[in-house]
Amino acid sequence: MWLHIALSCLCLLPLSLSVPSQERVTCPGDGVPAEKCDPTACTLPNCKCSGTDTDPLPINSRPQIVYLTFDDAFTAIAEELFYRDLFDGSVTNPNGCAIKATHFMTHAYTDYSLANKYWKMGHELASHSITHRNDAFGYWKTLDEAGWKDEMVGMRKMIGQFSAINPCEVKGTRAPYLQAGGDEMYNMLDNNGFVYDASWATRTYGYTDAYDGLYPYTLDYKSVQDCPIQPCPKCQHPGIWVQPLIDLEDEQIGANPQKPDNGMPCSMLDACVIRDPPYTQEHVYDMLMKNFMRVYEGGEDDFGDPIVGNRAPWGLFVHAAWFFGDQKWHYDGYVQFLKALTDTTKFPDVWIVPVIDGLEYMKAPLPHQVLMSLGKNDASPFGCTSIEEETGIYDSKLFRCGNPQSCKFNVTLPEDNVLAQERYMAICSHWSNTDGTDGGRQSCPDTYNYPWLGEDNHCGGNVPCLDCEA
Numbered sequence: 197m198w199l200h201i202a203l204s205c206l207c208l209l210p211l212s213l214s215v216p217s218q219e220r221v222t223c224p225g226d227g228v229p230a231e232k233c234d235p236t237a238c239t240l241p242n243c244k245c246s247g248t249d250t251d252p253l254p255i256n257s258r259p260q261i262v263y264l265t266f267d268d269a270f271t272a273i274a275e276e277l278f279y280r281d282l283f284d285g286s287v288t289n290p291n292g293c294a295i296k297a298t299h300f301m302t303h304a305y306t307d308y309s310l311a312n313k314y315w316k317m318g319h320e321l322a323s324h325s326i327t328h329r330n331d332a333f334g335y336w337k338t339l340d341e342a343g344w345k346d347e348m349v350g351m352r353k354m355i356g357q358f359s360a361i362n363p364c365e366v367k368g369t370r371a372p373y374l375q376a377g378g379d380e381m382y383n384m385l386d387n388n389g390f391v392y393d394a395s396w397a398t399r400t401y402g403y404t405d406a407y408d409g410l411y412p413y414t415l416d417y418k419s420v421q422d423c424p425i426q427p428c429p430k431c432q433h434p435g436i437w438v439q440p441l442i443d444l445e446d447e448q449i450g451a452n453p454q455k456p457d458n459g460m461p462c463s464m465l466d467a468c469v470i471r472d473p474p475y476t477q478e479h480v481y482d483m484l485m486k487n488f489m490r491v492y493e494g495g496e497d498d499f500g501d502p503i504v505g506n507r508a509p510w511g512l513f514v515h516a517a518w519f520f521g522d523q524k525w526h527y528d529g530y531v532q533f534l535k536a537l538t539d540t541t542k543f544p545d546v547w548i549v550p551v552i553d554g555l556e557y558m559k560a561p562l563p564h565q566v567l568m569s570l571g572k573n574d575a576s577p578f579g580c581t582s583i584e585e586e587t588g589i590y591d592s593k594l595f596r597c598g599n600p601q602s603c604k605f606n607v608t609l610p611e612d613n614v615l616a617q618e619r620y621m622a623i624c625s626h627w628s629n630t631d632g633t634d635g636g637r638q639s640c641p642d643t644y645n646y647p648w649l650g651e652d653n654h655c656g657g658n659v660p661c662l663d664c665e666a
Contacts, residue, residue: 223431224341224379230432233417241559242435246413246420248401249506257563259578260492260546261554262537263439263511264297265394267324267370267464269305270314272622274516278527282534283317287548290540290564291571293318293580295548300324300370300394303351303647307622308358309600315361316590318583320550322368322394323351326649329372329612336375337427344377344384350654353663354647357655360597360624362589362632364389364664367552371395374441374463378427382415385436389664392437394513394551397424397463401508402443404458406490409508410440412558424463437555442510444468444487447479465530466518480529484512485536492546509554553577594632598625603640609648619646630662 221229233245244250251258266274285294298320301311315321325347329335339347348369356363369390371381376395385393392412400422401410410421415433421440446459446468462468470479487510489495494505512530519527537546545564549557557577562570570576572584582588589595600622607619627635641647641656648654655661 221430224383227379227383227431230415230418230430238414238416242414243416244411244413244437244558245417246410246438248408248410248508250411250413251507251558251561253561253563255504255507257565258507258545258561259557259564259567260507260543261509261557262488262546262548263509263513263551263554264295264534264548265300265370265511265513265551266297267300267513267515268302268328268517270299270301270307270311271305271516272307272310274519275307275310275314278516278519279314282531283314283319287534287538289538289547289549289578290544290568291576291578291580293572293578293583295534295538296320296550296553298322298368298394298550298552300368301351301355302326302328302372303354303621304328304619305621307600308355309597309622309624311355311359312361312595312597312624315359315365316583316595318550318580318590320368320552321355321359321361321366322370322551323348323355323366323390324370325372326351326354326647326654327612331373331375336372336377339377339380341380341384341387344381345388346649346651348384348390349388349663350649350651353654353661356663357627357638357658357661358621358623358647360626360628361595362628362630362664363662364630366664367391368439369393369395374425376425376428379429379431379433382429382431382433382436386433390436392439392551392555394439394441396421396428396438397441397443398422399424399443399461401440403445403461404455404490404495406442406444406487406510407494407503407505409442409491409506409510411506411508412437412439412555414438437558439509439511439551439555441513442491442508444483447471447483463513465512465514475525477525477529477532480526481532481536484529484533488533488537492543509558511551547578549578589632591632595628596624596626596634598637601625601640605641605643605646607646609646627658627660630665635660 296318300322303326352366415436443461447470448459491510494503572581586592605619607617627638629635645656647656
């Protein structure tokens with residue numbers, strides 16, 4: 197139900213005769229068209245040009261960053277069947293810290309008390325919209341800045357209120373169906389304290405050319421990234437990071453007439469097709485390893501000459517629904533692959549971290565050897581001392597959830613074709629001040645006041661329903 201690819205077109209205004217070689221860009225609000233990046237003016241930690249080799253370290257010193265992300269509701273059943281064993285601390289990075297993921301969350305059916313638990317384990321919580329509304333009529337493609345704010349900031353407020361964490365900890369976004377909204381959406385990020393977006397896929401710098409993968413960058417200047425799902429930003433959004441989604445290659449060998457010896461491209465893992473039986477975990481493992489090795493090690497060009505992989509940050513972006521039911525072989529192959537990546541005798545420099553940690557590394561790149569010398573210390577972007585020892589923001593006395601509460605609602609949402617439906621969600625029985633101190637108990641919102649869109653309804657009447665003010 198969650199396998200979607202949304203395509204649209206971006207109409208470009210013609211240029212005046214005096215400047216025939218450049219496109220004329222009209223930016224919403226007071227925006228300024230982006231210009232070609234000047235690497236002498238765009239410097240870390242606040243600015244980074246887009247490109248395929250923008251890590252200043254030699255290849256053999258670069259850590260290979262790998263992201264695991266999960267989209268949509270953070271459900272109790274997904275946690276019980278999949279997340280619990282995978283993230284129990286038995287699968288670790290080279291420094292001994294447990295691997296962690298980024299969860300791009302939507303509202304319906306989310307267990308906010310579990311979100312609190314996983315945040316305290318060091319996982320990242322990010323906004324994937326409140327509604328995840330069907331895009332059949334171009335809802336996301338044409339949404340204006342105010343609409344994006346309602347969806348994304350509203351979800352951030354819900355996570356803060358019902359998961360009892362500081363809403364400023366929600367730093368990233370992903371657009372539903374990967375259908376980003378061009379400059380209107382990025383204006384919203386810029387004006388509301390978000391750090392990054394991870395919606396923008398790349399086929400030109402992925403798929404069979406993933407050895408030349410695109411590194412994360414900021415939108416201070418024009419991007420070199422291709423735009424498979426328009427509209428893409430054309431204006432300046434200083435300091436806003438883009439984490440590109442490097443396309444994978446699936447197992448539909450021969451289905452792409454332009455690449456008869458290859459499978460089809462897929463941005464989300466659950467859109468990758470494994471066509472031929474037997475359907476086993478080895479099929480999944482082999483597909484993932486083939487894609488990973490292009491980035492990590494390299495491949496061959498069209499003439500058979502070797503190409504060294506550039507070790508751009510690379511991710512497996514999936515909905516947990518891909519693992520359910522008779523598709524457990526998907527999950528088994530996924531876990532087999534992750535256990536292979538964390539075998540330091542084979543891959544000593546692979547780090548599986550949340551997106552925000554990968555971007556923190558990009559602001560001040562460190563050789564793998566230095567990362568190892570730092571170990572679990574929080575001076576490392578991949579450290580976990582405060583998480584394991586429950587200090588700092590992870591102190592057990594801070595951001596307390598209390599016992600989970602199960603809330604029942606009678607829901608009618610005509611715009612979403614929901615009529616007189618029962619819905620449930622689990623919330624923390626406490627809410628927290630932004631410094632982590634206990635703000636007091638909270639009860640379930642009224643049964644007819646389901647949290648949803650609208651400035652006054654994001655938390656269903658529960659207060660203080662804070663947003664990030666950083």
